[in-house]
Amino acid sequence: MKTYATRVLASAGLAATLLIQGAPAMAQAGGNYPSKPITIVIPYAPGGFADTRMRLIAAKLEPRLKQTVIVENRAGAGGVVGTTFIARANPDGYTIGAGNLAPMAVNPSLMQSIPYDPVKDLAPVILIENSPLVLSVNNTVKAKNLQELIALAKAEPGRLTFGSSGVGGAHHLSGEMFAEQAHIEITHVPYKGGNLASTDLMGGHITMMFEMGYAALPAIQGNKVRPIAVTAAKRLAVLPDVPTMAEAGLPGYESYNWQGIVAPAGTPRPIIDRLNQELNAVLKDPEVAKSIVDTGSQAAGGTPEAFAAFIQSETAKWAQVIKEARIAPQ
Numbered sequence: 001m002k003t004y005a006t007r008v009l010a011s012a013g014l015a016a017t018l019l020i021q022g023a024p025a026m027a028q029a030g031g032n033y034p035s036k037p038i039t040i041v042i043p044y045a046p047g048g049f050a051d052t053r054m055r056l057i058a059a060k061l062e063p064r065l066k067q068t069v070i071v072e073n074r075a076g077a078g079g080v081v082g083t084t085f086i087a088r089a090n091p092d093g094y095t096i097g098a099g100n101l102a103p104m105a106v107n108p109s110l111m112q113s114i115p116y117d118p119v120k121d122l123a124p125v126i127l128i129e130n131s132p133l134v135l136s137v138n139n140t141v142k143a144k145n146l147q148e149l150i151a152l153a154k155a156e157p158g159r160l161t162f163g164s165s166g167v168g169g170a171h172h173l174s175g176e177m178f179a180e181q182a183h184i185e186i187t188h189v190p191y192k193g194g195n196l197a198s199t200d201l202m203g204g205h206i207t208m209m210f211e212m213g214y215a216a217l218p219a220i221q222g223n224k225v226r227p228i229a230v231t232a233a234k235r236l237a238v239l240p241d242v243p244t245m246a247e248a249g250l251p252g253y254e255s256y257n258w259q260g261i262v263a264p265a266g267t268p269r270p271i272i273d274r275l276n277q278e279l280n281a282v283l284k285d286p287e288v289a290k291s292i293v294d295t296g297s298q299a300a301g302g303t304p305e306a307f308a309a310f311i312q313s314e315t316a317k318w319a320q321v322i323k324e325a326r327i328a329p330q
Contacts, residue, residue, distance in 0.1 A: 033093055033270070033271050033274060034065050034066075034067045034093065034094065035067075036067065036094060037067055037068040037069070037070055037094070038061075038065065038068070038069050038070070038093070038096065039069075039070045039071075039072050039094065039095050039096070040054055040057075040058050040069060040070070040071050040072070040096055040097055040098065040261070041073075041082050041085055041086050041089075041095065041096070041097035041098070042054050042071060042072070042073050042074070042075075042082060042097065042098045043075065043076075043079040043080070043081060043082025043083045043097065043100065043103055044075050044082070044098075044100070045075040046073050049214065049215075049295075050098055050100060050259055051071070053129070053259070053291070053292075054071060054098050054128075054259075055071050056287070056288060056291060057128065057261075057282055057288065058070075058071050060282045060285050060288055061278060061279065061282055064278045064281060064282065078102050078107060078111075079100055079102045079103030080103060080107060080111070080114055080116075082098075082103075083097070083099070083100075083103035083104070083116060083118075083122070084114075084115045084116045086099075086262060086263075086264060087116040087117075087121035087264055087265070088116075088121075088264070089264045090264070091123075091263065091264040091266035091267040091268075092267070092271075093263065093267055093268070093271035093274075093275070095263075096125065096261055096262065096263045096264075096267075096275065097261070097263075098259050098260070098261065098262075099122065099125075099259065099260045099261060099262035099307075099311075100257075100258070100259045100260075101170060101256070101257050101258050101259070101314065102168065102169065102170075103118070104118045104122070104262070104314075104315075105118070105311055105314040105315040105318055106173065106318050106322075107168075108319075109315070109319040109322045109323075110167075110168040110322055110327065110329060111329055118311065118315070120265060121264070121265050122262045122263070122265055123262060123263045123264065123265050123266070123267050123272060123304070124260065124262055124305075124307035124308040124311060125260065125262055125272055125275050125276055125304055125307070126260055126261050126275070126276050126279045126301060126302065126303075126304065126307055127258065127260040127300035127301065127302060127306070127307040128258075128260050128261060128279070128283065128299075128300055128301075129258065129259060129292050129298060129299055129300050130232070130256040130258045130297065130298045131212050131213065131214075131256055131257045131258060131259075131295075131296065131298075132212075132213060132231045132232035132236060132254075132255070132256055132296065132297070132298070133174050133210040133211055133212055133213070133216075133230070133231045133255055133256075133257065134210070134211055134212075134213055134220070134227050134230050134231075134236075134239065134242070134296070135174075135208060135209075135210050135227070135228045135230070135231070135245070136208065136209060136211065136216055136219070136220065136225040136226060136227045136228060137149065137201075137207060137208045137225065137226050137228055138201050138202065138203075138205075138206070138207065138208075138225060138226075139204070139223075139224070139225065139226055140204050141207055141208070141226070143228070144226075145228060146243075146245065146248035146249050146250065147248070147249050149208070149228060150182045150184055150249070153179075153182070153184035153185065153186055154183075154184055157184070157185040158185045158186070158187050159187075160184075160186045160187070160207040160208065161186065161187045161188075161206045161207045161208070162175040162178075162186055162187070162188060162189065162207065162208045162209055162210070163189045163190075163191055163197030163198075163200060163201055163206040163208075163209045164188065164189070164190050164191065164194075164197060164210075165190075165191060165192075165193050165194035165197060166190050166191065166192065166193075167190050168322075168327065169257075170210070170212070170255065170256075170257035171194060171197070171209065171210050171211060172188060172190065173255070173318055173321055173322070174210035174255040175188060175209075175210055176321050176322075176324075176325040176327070177253065177255060177321045178210070178245075178250070178253070179325070180321065180325065181250050181252075181253055182250060186207075189206050194211065194212075194215060195215075197209055197211075198211060198215065198216075198219065201219075201225055202219055202224045202225055208228075210231065210255070212257055213230075213238060213239070213295060213296015213297065214295035214296050214297075216296070217238060217239075217296060220239070227239060227242045228242075228248070229242060229243050229244060229245045229248040230242050230243070230244055231244070231245055231253065231254060231255035231256065232254065232256070232298065233246070235247075236296050236298075237293050238293070238294065238296050258300070258314075260300070260307050261275065261279060263275070272304055273304075276304055279301075280301045280302075283299050283300070283301045
């Protein structure tokens with residue numbers, strides 16, 4: 001796994017490599033695109049966070065492209081099934097998909113093998129949003145802030161527990177990075193889904209949990225758990241009184257469950273540019289902007305190159321966390 005992370009870091013020309021491929025098709029790619037419906041593949045099941053957001057994005061993209069935008073779910077294997085489908089699709093701009101944290105930046109280090117290479121087989125289009133997590137504790141925990149929580153963990157190594165939706169997800173990796181940066185030992189308790197972990201947090205069966213904003217808010221607003229910090233670089237609009245991890249005493253700590261749009265490698269640059277332009281405009285739509293803020297997320301946008309560089313940095317960061325935490329490849 002170290003070899004993969006090293007190779008990714010060494011790829012200074014990552015964005016150019018991903019986006020220049022397919023030059024022979026460029027001449028005819030831009031002018032009449034799109035001339036038929038576009039499919040956005042989501043590598044997760046219907047009804048979840050990624051699915052809900054991408055369906056709203058698709059609905060707003062349709063009038064801008066003057067074409068039907070179909071959303072197709074291809075769930076399985078932690079995003080591998082759907083992401084593989086995107087990577088193997090015809091690079092003509094008519095099959096694109098959601099590029100998410102796990103399949104794009106975690107699975108290469110977490111899994112023994114995957115049937116696609118995020119660097120070689122996929123072309124970044126745009127980062128849609130960053131979704132920070134909220135570190136909350138159950139109401140029986142005496143710690144009122146991050147430093148007190150760290151002190152509790154240091155006093156009794158391994159006694160404090162943190163829940164997650166399963167090995168290798170954002171909940172889990174955020175907890176492992178917290179332990180690493182705070183120099184503490186806390187015990188991971190994986191569940192078969194975030195809702196089960198959240199229920200046990202409220203019930204006092206686990207000490208803490210890193211949870212996405214939209215999922216954490218109801219329990220926080222109902223005073224069923226106590227928020228300690230958020231994992232973003234700046235405070236969340238929906239939780240203005242909750243400090244960031246950096247403000248609370250861990251400088252440089254950031255963790256996001258992000259998603260963007262990717263296309264098969266070889267998709268002509270004029271198509272990438274058209275999609276990027278329209279999606280940047282969609283992110284400024286009032287309904288989309290409100291939906292992102294209200295769920296505790298942060299709108300992103302920007303260039304394909306910026307998204308490529310972000311994927312590169314995220315891959316390296318989580319490869320290091322997986323290595324330091326000795327999380328076994330699955």
